[in-house]
Amino acid sequence: MSASDDPLARERTHLAHSRAALRAMREDVEALDIKDVTANWVNAVVLGAQIEERIKALADLSHTPLFFGRLDYLHTTQEGQRFYIGRRHVHDADGDPMVIDWRAPVSQPFYRASRKDPQDVGLRRRFGYTGGELTAYEDEHLSDPAELERTSKLLQAEIERPRVGPMRDIVATIQPEQDEIVRSGLAGTVCVQGGPGTGKTAVGLHRVAYLLYAHRERLARTGTLVIGPNRSFLHYIEQVLPALGELEVRQATVDDLVAHVEVRGTDEATTAVVKGDARMAEVLRRAVRSHVTLPTEPLMVVRGSRRWRVPAHELEGIVAELLDRDIRYGAARDALPQRIAHAVLVRMEQAGEAPDDRVQDAVARNTAVKAFVKAVWPPVDPAKLVLRLLSDAGFLAEHAAGVLTEDEQKLLLWAKPARSVKSAKWSAADAVLIDEAQDLVERTHSLGHVVLDEAQDLSPMQYRAVGRRCTTGSATILGDLAQGTTPWATESWAQALGHLGKPDAVVEELTAGFRVPREVIAYASRLLPHMSPGLAAVESVRENPGSLEIRHFAPEELDAEVVAACVESLGHEGSIGLIAADARVAPLAEALTAAGLAYLSPGEETTATSRLTLVPASLAKGLEYDYVVLDDPAAVVDGEPDERTGLRRLYVALTRAVSGLTVVHSSPLPEQLT
Numbered sequence: 001m002s003a004s005d006d007p008l009a010r011e012r013t014h015l016a017h018s019r020a021a022l023r024a025m026r027e028d029v030e031a032l033d034i035k036d037v038t039a040n041w042v043n044a045v046v047l048g049a050q051i052e053e054r055i056k057a058l059a060d061l062s063h064t065p066l067f068f069g070r071l072d073y074l075h076t077t078q079e080g081q082r083f084y085i086g087r088r089h090v091h092d093a094d095g096d097p098m099v100i101d102w103r104a105p106v107s108q109p110f111y112r113a114s115r116k117d118p119q120d121v122g123l124r125r126r127f128g129y130t131g132g133e134l135t136a137y138e139d140e141h142l143s144d145p146a147e148l149e150r151t152s153k154l155l156q157a158e159i160e161r162p163r164v165g166p167m168r169d170i171v172a173t174i175q176p177e178q179d180e181i182v183r184s185g186l187a188g189t190v191c192v193q194g195g196p197g198t199g200k201t202a203v204g205l206h207r208v209a210y211l212l213y214a215h216r217e218r219l220a221r222t223g224t225l226v227i228g229p230n231r232s233f234l235h236y237i238e239q240v241l242p243a244l245g246e247l248e249v250r251q252a253t254v255d256d257l258v259a260h261v262e263v264r265g266t267d268e269a270t271t272a273v274v275k276g277d278a279r280m281a282e283v284l285r286r287a288v289r290s291h292v293t294l295p296t297e298p299l300m301v302v303r304g305s306r307r308w309r310v311p312a313h314e315l316e317g318i319v320a321e322l323l324d325r326d327i328r329y330g331a332a333r334d335a336l337p338q339r340i341a342h343a344v345l346v347r348m349e350q351a352g353e354a355p356d357d358r359v360q361d362a363v364a365r366n367t368a369v370k371a372f373v374k375a376v377w378p379p380v381d382p383a384k385l386v387l388r389l390l391s392d393a394g395f396l397a398e399h400a401a402g403v404l405t406e407d408e409q410k411l412l413l414w415a416k417p418a419r420s421v422k423s424a425k426w427s428a429a430d431a432v433l434i435d436e437a438q439d440l441v442e443r444t445h446s447l448g449h450v451v452l453d454e455a456q457d458l459s460p461m462q463y464r465a466v467g468r469r470c471t472t473g474s475a476t477i478l479g480d481l482a483q484g485t486t487p488w489a490t491e492s493w494a495q496a497l498g499h500l501g502k503p504d505a506v507v508e509e510l511t512a513g514f515r516v517p518r519e520v521i522a523y524a525s526r527l528l529p530h531m532s533p534g535l536a537a538v539e540s541v542r543e544n545p546g547s548l549e550i551r552h553f554a555p556e557e558l559d560a561e562v563v564a565a566c567v568e569s570l571g572h573e574g575s576i577g578l579i580a581a582d583a584r585v586a587p588l589a590e591a592l593t594a595a596g597l598a599y600l601s602p603g604e605e606t607t608a609t610s611r612l613t614l615v616p617a618s619l620a621k622g623l624e625y626d627y628v629v630l631d632d633p634a635a636v637v638d639g640e641p642d643e644r645t646g647l648r649r650l651y652v653a654l655t656r657a658v659s660g661l662t663v664v665h666s667s668p669l670p671e672q673l674t
């Protein structure tokens with residue numbers, strides 16, 4: 001067969017031409033001479049940096065396919081008929097497209113078209129790669145009634161591919177129900193409920209990439225943010241967006257967002273629950289506003305030889321009106337001098353003067369006016385305010401009356417009042433309170449789009465902190481109610497969305513599981529009725545049934561047998577996670593070291609030579625490993641303050657495996673599992 005008859009050879013030729021075109025695009029940028037167009041060195045530096053970015057973005061990553069699919073439409077449109085779909089747009093010297101960005105509208109049917117709704121697609125072709133080499137293709141003729149529906153082998157192979165290294169993008173295999181979420185509009189907030197491994201994180205990250213493509217300029221101005229539960233999780237996902245060509249998305253934990261003070265303390269669960277309760281917002285609002293005192297004395301402003309008197313009742317009216325208005329404490333404080341100056345100006349006019357704006361500004365800056373504002377509407381330092389609430393029982397009682405019970409107030413008060421903001425042992429929940437107070441004083445900057453992952457674990461006050469970072473933008477909220485492991489974990493998405501200030505968000509559900517094999521998810525799902533009744537179990541789409549083994553040993557044998565299970569798992573391809581109750585991590589670390597087994601911590605990148613990670617159960621959320629060895633489930637449950645949280649923690653640990661799970665225990669298994 002000659003190259004021209006062999007479809008694979010033809011596709012390889014197109015790949016080679018596309019690579020050459022991409023190289024030419026890069027060379028064009030590299031050859032740009034900016035000397036003549038930049039008037040000064042600042043511009044030159046800025047432009048130079050932009051060019052560097054562009055060159056980086058045009059790099060041809062040899063191990064990632066330049067395109068992974070092809071669509072042949074039945075009809076030719078202005079844009080053409082045949083499209084190769086890839087991670088980025090590539091065009092030839094004439095500007096004609098060689099590869100179309102997966103986010104472009106013409107690419108959408110690659111993900112959505114079906115036999116039922118072919119969307120004018122005659123042929124959908126998927127490509128298989130080995131390294132950067134195009135090695136296979138698979139066709140679907142969606143409009144041909146004679147062709148039988150088959151599950152795609154390439155898709156299946158991609159889903160079953162062993163995991164090594166950080167999280168990967170899924171552009172080649174986004175599923176229709178996932179694509180609906182990925183491509184939903186910028187204006188709306190979407191909340192995704194989905195069991196373990198249903199692709200929530202993947203979908204959230206691809207949605208950001210999509211939105212950045214569809215609304216590039218707007219989001220470049222307003223900014224985007226991805227919020228994850230902890231550093232190791234953020235490390236795990238940090239390369240997905242850059243792989244999709246998006247380098248500008250900030251990633252943070254909620255703690256990072258509210259880092260107004262250094263957090264060195266922790267709270268008892270009961271205290272943290274009160275601090276995280278939405279009623280705290282009302283307590284803080286009252287406390288902030290309590291700084292305003294209604295004036296009882298007239299104000300005298302001297303200008304030149306004249307004195308102007310504003311009577312107390314008029315001043316009171318001005319202050320009361322500002323208090324009534326829905327503006328921030330600080331903004332009202334900034335407005336107050338001008339309001340008073342206006343009252344003075346009215347008097348000047350009544351006396352026959354003709355003062356202009358400059359006079360009004362001068363009056364607003366008058367020493368007497370300044371002194372008045374300072375006395376009536378003093379500046380509020382958010383951290384000092386929270387410090388006082390947590391230290392001063394009288395002050396707290398004054399503002400919490402009718403909002404918090406006396407017992408709740410007692411829980412809030414520090415046993416030893418702190419002396420200063422610096423020396424106080426702030427907890428994570430305190431920092432959130434300070435953030436709320438900060439927002440009462442000065443409006444928090446709102447971003448264009450925020451993705452919140454593992455959202456089920458946030459307290460109402462944390463939801464508020466996230467919500468104020470997207471008041472004028474939208475959000476993607478991702479989570480699984482069954483994986484809520486904080487004492488304040490949300491019971492329903494309606495509640496969470498209310499606290500976020502996005503009550504109208506659409507709640508979508510994902511039920512197809514891409515991570516956990518059937519047998520393993522069935523085992524883990526035994527816990528569901530005991531900890532999250534009403535939630536449906538995930539349906540695994542993996543063909544590989546996976547392996548599940550439960551091994552029981554005497555307590556003195558446990559550590560050695562866990563190590564043995566790790567060694568056995570290392571015999572397979574891919575990553576290995578040894579998950580254990582936090583309290584068991586130290587002894588297991590010792591056992592691994594004694595056995596000469598090197599291991600990583602969560603978030604450290606697994607490589608072909610370093611594939612074993614020792615994971616405390618508290619950090620397992622959101623992560624995945626090809627093979628998981630789970631140490632003593634009962635210890636995982638016992639590590640939590642109550643049984644429900646313990647079972648949920650165990651559920652998270654049981655659902656991290658992609659190919660196999662080995663449970664090694666000496667204590668009896670929790671009865672809900674048996």
Ligand SMILES: Nc1ncnc2c1ncn2[C@@H]1O[C@H](COP(=O)(O)OP(=O)(O)OP(=O)(O)O)[C@@H](O)[C@H]1O
Pocket residue numbers: 158159168169170173174175178194195196197198199200201202203480483514515621622623624
């Ligand atoms: N359409 C898809 N094609 C291929 N792989 C997919 C697809 N969707 C999800 N995956 C893979 O399934 C795994 C689980 O996805 P992800 O971590 O996004 O799930 P999750 O719902 O966030 O899980 P958890 O609830 O445990 O945090 C990942 O390896 C992801 O790449």
